[in-house]
Amino acid sequence: MASQQPHHPAHHNSFPATFRSVKSTPRHNTLPATSNLRHGVRDPSHDLDGFFTETFSLAKLETLQKHFWLAGARRPASPLHQHLFLGRRVVITERLDMHLLWESDGLVYIKPLPRYLLEPGTWSRYLTCAPSCACSTSSAKCSTKTRREIALGFLYSYACLISYESDFELALNSEVAGARLLPFRSDEDGTSWAAWKVIVSDLLATLETEDVHARFLHAELRLSRLNKVHRVTQWPLFQPYNRRSHSYGDLFRNNMTWLATSTIFIALVLTAMQVGMGTPQLAEDEAFLNASFGFTVFSIVGPLGVVALVFVAGVYNLLVEVPRLVRSSLSKAKAGKMRRGVEAGDDVEGSGQGKAVLGGEQPAAQQRKSMFTQRVQTSSAWQRSFEAGTEAGPTGVYGGPGAVPT
Numbered sequence: 316m317a318s319q320q321p322h323h324p325a326h327h328n329s330f331p332a333t334f335r336s337v338k339s340t341p342r343h344n345t346l347p348a349t350s351n352l353r354h355g356v357r358d359p360s361h362d363l364d365g366f367f368t369e370t371f372s373l374a375k376l377e378t379l380q381k382h383f384w385l386a387g388a389r390r391p392a393s394p395l396h397q398h399l400f401l402g403r404r405v406v407i408t409e410r411l412d413m414h415l416l417w418e419s420d421g422l423v424y425i426k427p428l429p430r431y432l433l434e435p436g437t438w439s440r441y442l443t444c445a446p447s448c449a450c451s452t453s454s455a456k457c458s459t460k461t462r463r464e465i466a467l468g469f470l471y472s473y474a475c476l477i478s479y480e481s482d483f484e485l486a487l488n489s490e491v492a493g494a495r496l497l498p499f500r501s502d503e504d505g506t507s508w509a510a511w512k513v514i515v516s517d518l519l520a521t522l523e524t525e526d527v528h529a530r531f532l533h534a535e536l537r538l539s540r541l542n543k544v545h546r547v548t549q550w551p552l553f554q555p556y557n558r559r560s561h562s563y564g565d566l567f568r569n570n571m572t573w574l575a576t577s578t579i580f581i582a583l584v585l586t587a588m589q590v591g592m593g594t595p596q597l598a599e600d601e602a603f604l605n606a607s608f609g610f611t612v613f614s615i616v617g618p619l620g621v622v623a624l625v626f627v628a629g630v631y632n633l634l635v636e637v638p639r640l641v642r643s644s645l646s647k648a649k650a651g652k653m654r655r656g657v658e659a660g661d662d663v664e665g666s667g668q669g670k671a672v673l674g675g676e677q678p679a680a681q682q683r684k685s686m687f688t689q690r691v692q693t694s695s696a697w698q699r700s701f702e703a704g705t706e707a708g709p710t711g712v713y714g715g716p717g718a719v720p721t
């Protein structure tokens with residue numbers, strides 16, 4: 316990264332040469348099948364702007380940004396082979412705010428590089444500000460600029476992860492993480508590796524520190540630290556950044572593990588104190604007797620207090636969860652009622668003003684059906700043209716269909 320060069324306002328609009336193209340939309344087959352599974356299944360191609368806003372958002376992680384120094388060093392991420400060398404197991408995540416977080420039990424979460432991020436259309440249309448945007452002349456930050464910083468940061472993290480040809484081969488081996496991390500296929504003559512090197516070289520030639528979101532200037536972040544910071548700095552309190560235990564059994568089991576470890580240490584200290592009291596030097600020592608008294612009381616009350624705290628934490632989680640579940644269930648019931656109302660309205664419209672509807676607008680259900688059919692026909696026509704090679708492709712390394720080494 317050319318971090319030493321002075322920053323020019325125009326730099327945020329410069330981007331890797333590989334992604335400069337006149338093509339204005341990403342190709343259909345590079346997008347996921349559905350998006351936003353948490354709030355309802357949607358076809359991302361129906362709202363590409365919304366999809367990219369959602370995908371390149373680190374809203375939850377940004378709340379902990381000033382505490383990143385506690386969770387990870389400010390340096391480039393380690394190459395993939397180094398993670399395996401350290402005995403870490405790579406687990407796929409599609410959440411960008413979980414990308415390159417690692418757990419103390421040896422898991423490291425990595426988001427595979429999506430195919431659409433190597434599409435020039437994605438960059439030129441959705442990740443580049445308009446020339447008239449206020450952020451090109453001032454230090455103001457628009458939503459596209461933030462989205463772009465996150466996307467560039469994510470791509471930069473891949474430039475760090477895939478440094479050597481061995482990293483590249485590991486990323487293409489689906490046995491390493493359960494799926495390929497890069498949208499390439501391995502080949503004998505090294506074409507894919509050469510293409511990857513062009514992408515990285517273009518990226519590093521144009522990238523400034525200011526162009527990258529602050530999260531990606533830190534290497535891997537330790538998830539347990541983020542959880543601790545989140546528990547004490549975010550509301551509601553005591554909620555981790557990411558919960559791995561999803562049942563109360565897990566909550567008690569996880570806490571009992573470290574309680575059992577502490578009990579062994581307490582038992583060792585108590586035994587040593589007992590031995591100490593048998594010696595003439597310590598048996599009469601008032602300070603030692605006071606310390607022994609204090610520690611004995613602590614060893615009885617401490618573990619009981621921890622068990623009580625874990626129990627309180629379980630009840631607290633339940634109290635936090637229940638209102639949310641009730642709210643979600645009520646809003647779903649309300650949405651269902653509204654939908655039934657609309658459908659009943661369709662029927663009334665159909666029976667009462669039947670002639671007018673037939674002559675003018677179609678009933679809603681029929682309209683939905685025809686929209687669906689139209690979409691299927693459009694996508695299959697598009698697919699046929701793509702297969703025949705008539706779909707206009709991007710220029711540059713990814714020049715036209717078939718040029719992407721898949």
Ligand SMILES: [Zn+2]
Nearest residue numbers: 444448450457
């Ligand atoms: Zn802008």
